[in-house]
Amino acid sequence: AQKITQTQPGMFVQEKEAVTLDCTYDTSDPSYGLFWYKQPSSGEMIFLIYQGSYDQQNATEGRYSLNFQKARKSANLVISASQLGDSAMYFCAMREGWAGNTGKLIFGQGTTLQVKP
Amino acid sequence: GAVVSQHPSWVICKSGTSVKIECRSLDFQATTMFWYRQFPKQSLMLMATSNEGSKATYEQGVEKDKFLINHASLTLSTLTVTSAHPEDSSFYICSARGGPRRDEQFFGPGTRLTVL
Numbered sequence: 001a002q003k004i005t006q007t008q009p010g011m012f013v014q015e016k017e018a019v020t021l022d023c024t025y026d027t028s029d030p031s032y033g034l035f036w037y038k039q040p041s042s043g044e045m046i047f048l049i050y051q052g053s054y055d056q057q058n059a060t061e062g063r064y065s066l067n068f069q070k071a072r073k074s075a076n077l078v079i080s081a082s083q084l085g086d087s088a089m090y091f092c093a094m095r096e097g098w099a100g101n102t103g104k105l106i107f108g109q110g111t112t113l114q115v116k117p
Numbered sequence: 118g119a120v121v122s123q124h125p126s127w128v129i130c131k132s133g134t135s136v137k138i139e140c141r142s143l144d145f146q147a148t149t150m151f152w153y154r155q156f157p158k159q160s161l162m163l164m165a166t167s168n169e170g171s172k173a174t175y176e177q178g179v180e181k182d183k184f185l186i187n188h189a190s191l192t193l194s195t196l197t198v199t200s201a202h203p204e205d206s207s208f209y210i211c212s213a214r215g216g217p218r219r220d221e222q223f224f225g226p227g228t229r230l231t232v233l
Binding site for chain 1: 149151158159160161162163166208210212214222223224226227229
């Protein structure tokens with residue numbers, strides 16, 4: 001069964017506007033971590049933001065914020081004030097269990113974001 | 118942040134040959150390394166998890182004899198694609214777990230393999 005789902009294959013946003021990239025997940029483990037990565041055309045995976053399942057507040061990192069709705073099992077990424085350099089593929093990922101386990105990440109299908117000037 | 122390197126960054130080889138890809142954690146000791154495969158415009162698929170000094174744990178459907186993983190030290194893991202065929206052409210990415218917080222995961226820049 002798909003554990004991480006990104007339902008938006010592609011998204012467009014106007015420069016300087018905000019955009020939300022959707023991510024839903026499925027796990028029966030009460031301890032898990034959710035990650036967002038950016039992958040530009042160069043292929044490198046750039047870590048953006050992390051949310052732990054027990055974190056009380058939504059994570060924020062600069063222009064990135066994670067809208068964590070635990071009951072709905074969603075972890076949407078919000079990018080504020082989009083820039084042309086934000087054009088890339090974005091992946092949501094989940095790590096099940098405590099950090100002391102193997103730590104393997106399961107990735108969603110990805111969303112390609114294009115920022116229009 | 119911690120740095121993970123991969124070598125080579127790209128490689129072209131003939132069908133039937135073997136190719137070795139190295140993954141190194143440059144400024145930290147990696148307790149665990151992961152190997153992913155990514156086809157164009159698709160997601161990263163985990164191939165295997167390796168711990169230093171022990172055998173790699175392969176994901177279901179990944180051929181162990183085809184993709185040989187050696188984790189010789191806390192800073193080096195290698196992936197060897199044996200008897201490569203055109204369908205093995207892909208982007209291979211490694212990640213290393215470790216660093217000051219010990220549970221962070223850092224990705225290498227990837228290796229693009231093209232098998233002719």
